[in-house]
Amino acid sequence: MTQMAGTPIPHAPGFIANTTPRIVTSRFDYEDSYTLARYEATDGYQGLKKALQQTPEEVHNEVRDATLLGRGGAGFPAGVKWGFCPPEVWPRYLVVNGDESEPGTYKDRLLMELDPHQLIEGCLIACYAVGLSQCFLYIRGEMAVAQERVAQALNDAYAAGYIGKNILGSEFSVDIVLHWGAGAYVVGEETALIESLEGNRGMPRLKPPYFPASIGLYGQPTIVNNVETLSNLPWILEHGSQAFTAIGTETSPGTRMVAVSGHVKRPGVYEIINGTTTFRDLLYGTDMCGGIRNDNQLKAFVPGGGSAPWFTPEQLDLPFEASHVGPQGSMLGSGAIMVMDETTDIPAAALTLTKFYAHESCGKCVPCREGGTWLEQILRRVVEGRGTNRDLDLLIEVGETICPGDFPHAAVASKGIEAVPFPYRMTTICFVGPSAFAPVHSALTLFREEFEAKVSGNDEPTMIEVAVDV
Amino acid sequence: MKFFTEENAELAQEIIGRYPKPRSAMIPLLHLAQEQEGWVTDEAMTEIAELVGTTSAEVLGTCSFYEMFKRKPVGKYVINICTTMSCALMGAGDLMKHAESRLGVKSGGSTPDGLFTLEGAECQAACTEAPCLQVNYRHQYRVTPDQFDQLVEDLASSDSDIPEHGVLSQIRQHIPADKFVGSTPPEDVVSAPVWLSEAGGQ
Ligand SMILES: Cc1cc2nc3c(=O)[nH]c(=O)nc-3n(C[C@H](O)[C@H](O)[C@H](O)COP(=O)(O)O)c2cc1C
Ligand code: SF4
Ligand code: FES
Numbered sequence: 001m002t003q004m005a006g007t008p009i010p011h012a013p014g015f016i017a018n019t020t021p022r023i024v025t026s027r028f029d030y031e032d033s034y035t036l037a038r039y040e041a042t043d044g045y046q047g048l049k050k051a052l053q054q055t056p057e058e059v060h061n062e063v064r065d066a067t068l069l070g071r072g073g074a075g076f077p078a079g080v081k082w083g084f085c086p087p088e089v090w091p092r093y094l095v096v097n098g099d100e101s102e103p104g105t106y107k108d109r110l111l112m113e114l115d116p117h118q119l120i121e122g123c124l125i126a127c128y129a130v131g132l133s134q135c136f137l138y139i140r141g142e143m144a145v146a147q148e149r150v151a152q153a154l155n156d157a158y159a160a161g162y163i164g165k166n167i168l169g170s171e172f173s174v175d176i177v178l179h180w181g182a183g184a185y186v187v188g189e190e191t192a193l194i195e196s197l198e199g200n201r202g203m204p205r206l207k208p209p210y211f212p213a214s215i216g217l218y219g220q221p222t223i224v225n226n227v228e229t230l231s232n233l234p235w236i237l238e239h240g241s242q243a244f245t246a247i248g249t250e251t252s253p254g255t256r257m258v259a260v261s262g263h264v265k266r267p268g269v270y271e272i273i274n275g276t277t278t279f280r281d282l283l284y285g286t287d288m289c290g291g292i293r294n295d296n297q298l299k300a301f302v303p304g305g306g307s308a309p310w311f312t313p314e315q316l317d318l319p320f321e322a323s324h325v326g327p328q329g330s331m332l333g334s335g336a337i338m339v340m341d342e343t344t345d346i347p348a349a350a351l352t353l354t355k356f357y358a359h360e361s362c363g364k365c366v367p368c369r370e371g372g373t374w375l376e377q378i379l380r381r382v383v384e385g386r387g388t389n390r391d392l393d394l395l396i397e398v399g400e401t402i403c404p405g406d407f408p409h410a411a412v413a414s415k416g417i418e419a420v421p422f423p424y425r426m427t428t429i430c431f432v433g434p435s436a437f438a439p440v441h442s443a444l445t446l447f448r449e450e451f452e453a454k455v456s457g458n459d460e461p462t463m464i465e466v467a468v469d470v
Numbered sequence: 471m472k473f474f475t476e477e478n479a480e481l482a483q484e485i486i487g488r489y490p491k492p493r494s495a496m497i498p499l500l501h502l503a504q505e506q507e508g509w510v511t512d513e514a515m516t517e518i519a520e521l522v523g524t525t526s527a528e529v530l531g532t533c534s535f536y537e538m539f540k541r542k543p544v545g546k547y548v549i550n551i552c553t554t555m556s557c558a559l560m561g562a563g564d565l566m567k568h569a570e571s572r573l574g575v576k577s578g579g580s581t582p583d584g585l586f587t588l589e590g591a592e593c594q595a596a597c598t599e600a601p602c603l604q605v606n607y608r609h610q611y612r613v614t615p616d617q618f619d620q621l622v623e624d625l626a627s628s629d630s631d632i633p634e635h636g637v638l639s640q641i642r643q644h645i646p647a648d649k650f651v652g653s654t655p656p657e658d659v660v661s662a663p664v665w666l667s668e669a670g671g672q
Pocket of ligand 2: 204361362363364365368428431432433
């Protein structure tokens with residue numbers, strides 16, 4: 001039944017099996033991977049059974065020892081976050097972040113469509129360990145099939161006694177409620193997710209004080225975890241934290257799912273070894289993407305979802321390890337690589353991301369609401385050949401109202417550009433504002449000549465069109 | 471006149487009952503309204519306000535934040551073409567142009583027969599399968615112009631299993647009464663869950 005390494009699996013669009021250990025994708029080869037029957041036949045719910053034989057504290061320790069880094073973007077260790085719930089404040093909730101919508105990111109939807117029971121089991125283990133008395137599984141609105149697969153899995157798991165009152169005959173009782181969104185990228189931000197779940201406009205809350213673990217859903221302690229993070233828990237409980245930390249590096253153990261899209265020969269979603277796999281392995285490995293399409297030259301790539309500053313071929317040998325990628329000017333984010341070959345119009349490519357973040361601004365902070373829109377408009381006129389030299393400086397000036405000071409970027413030795421390390425300062429509540437600037441900044445810093453070519457000859461300053469009668 | 475059909479009104483109560491606070495059911499109920507009518511009417515928002523104990527202005531406030539809620543009628547099939555980076559790199563711009571000319575409408579418009587609404591959309595979590603689109607939030611991968619034409623033909627002749635706009639998940643969650651732990655308002659929960667206190671607390 002195991003698929004040959006490097007072959008796409010027909011019923012799992014995008015997923016490509018390779019030779020690494022498969023922790024979260026182990027059932028993807030089966031056509032009925034999403035059914036309870038298949039799940040039970042392949043070690044399903046064994047992690048939960050093992051958990052229930054231990055005290056909640058022991059389970060929590062096991063997860064802490066595994067150093068399971070959050071897979072939603074920030075990479076914070078799950079076991080540590082769980083410990084932030086204030087003692088003796090009840091009830092506590094679990095909110096599952098299945099809102100996947102960061103440009104380039106494609107993994108949580110696969111996990112929900114192809115192995116919903118694995119996610120459910122992960123939720124149950126988290127609830128047991130931390131004393132979370134109700135779980136809300138928030139799936140992105142535009143994912144009808146994921147909603148269907150998870151709904152069916154929940155119904156089957158309730159019927160089989162895995163969810164609800166006295167799970168598997170124990171004292172442990174918890175409900176998992178399926179919830180679904182209605183289209184708004186920013187709702188993936190954890191405090192916005194909570195606002196949305198309370199029936200409000202999905203606008204982020206200010207941290208501090210609104211760290212969900214202390215003040216979350218209905219003001220109660222709330223753990224928000226990503227779908228992939230939780231999907232790792234059954235394996236960790238079944239095989240133990242030591243087996244998990246034996247894979248990858250000490251600071252980034254286990255595997256992670258990475259989507260590689262754009263100009264590669266075999267775009268796909270791969271489960272890779274965390275910490276040691278390099279961008280070169282992924283983009284050029286024969287069991288992975290197999291190189292750039294038409295054997296073209298690689299020009300640039302976005303290493304960690306649309307919000308991440310860009311890399312060039314000079315960064316190909318960096319491994320999937322935050323402590324390496326951060327000092328080189330970017331982040332791993334949500335496990336999403338977007339690849340641009342030599343034929344790419346760089347300013348136009350940056351525009352496809354900046355317009356995304358400008359469009360998705362919730363409007364709460366002025367620098368994001370106004371700045372994002374300005375960045376989009378100025379960049380658009382540059383791309384369309386209506387911009388001037390002055391516009392290139394203006395893009396940076398507008399960006400600096402969102403992120404004052406140096407903005408992280410990669411090194412380009414051939415151009416004498418040195419890296420500025422991650423992170424940045426920001427004037428906004430969440431990362432949507434800075435994310436509108438990141439692609440503009442990277443493109444302009446690393447490929448300034450392409451912008452200059454577009455504005456050359458246009459010396460007349462374009463007056464900013466404002467409809468005001470004086 | 472009530473907005474929700476009797477069956478949906480019952481379903482609405484079941485959904486509300488799953489949350490510690492009724493207002494949390496707002497988005498699911500807006501989806502239910504859209505499923506019943508194809509779009510979200512003022513009557514629907516007024517009734518949802520009553521059901522979750524708030525004002526219709528509050529419901530409008532939430533409703534208007536989210537892209538998927540349509541406050542005017544749309545086509546039976548809403549076609550969303552992804553225009554974000556990975557899809558743009560793989561030809562989404564050309565696909566959009568082709569779609570506009572095939573359907574004879576600009577992005578954002580609906581065909582006069584009420585069959586199709588065409589929209590540009592943001593990343594659909596299918597970036598490796600670019601360029602992609604969704605019809606009523608169901609994916610189509612690596613779409614060529616020919617495949618687009620075929621899709622439109624199939625939909626027009628009802629030769630497709632994609633449900634009408636408004637219907638999202640065709641499988642609903644049902645929590646059996648004997649298994650349901652129940653939703654308690656947070657202020658009524660004062661102690662640690664029983665399995666924690668049995669284990670000596672945390
Ligand atoms: C604008 C924005 C969008 C985000 N979108 C998502 C998302 O779609 N899915 C996700 O899991 N986390 C997303 N995050 C990260 C969450 O805020 C949060 O860190 C994460 O869900 C925590 O789970 P983890 O610790 O398991 O990674 C987003 C963050 C920001 C700032
Ligand atoms: S940064 Fe943008 S999206 Fe985030 S809270 Fe502020 S306005 Fe909203
Ligand atoms: S960019 Fe089109 S699906 Fe992600």
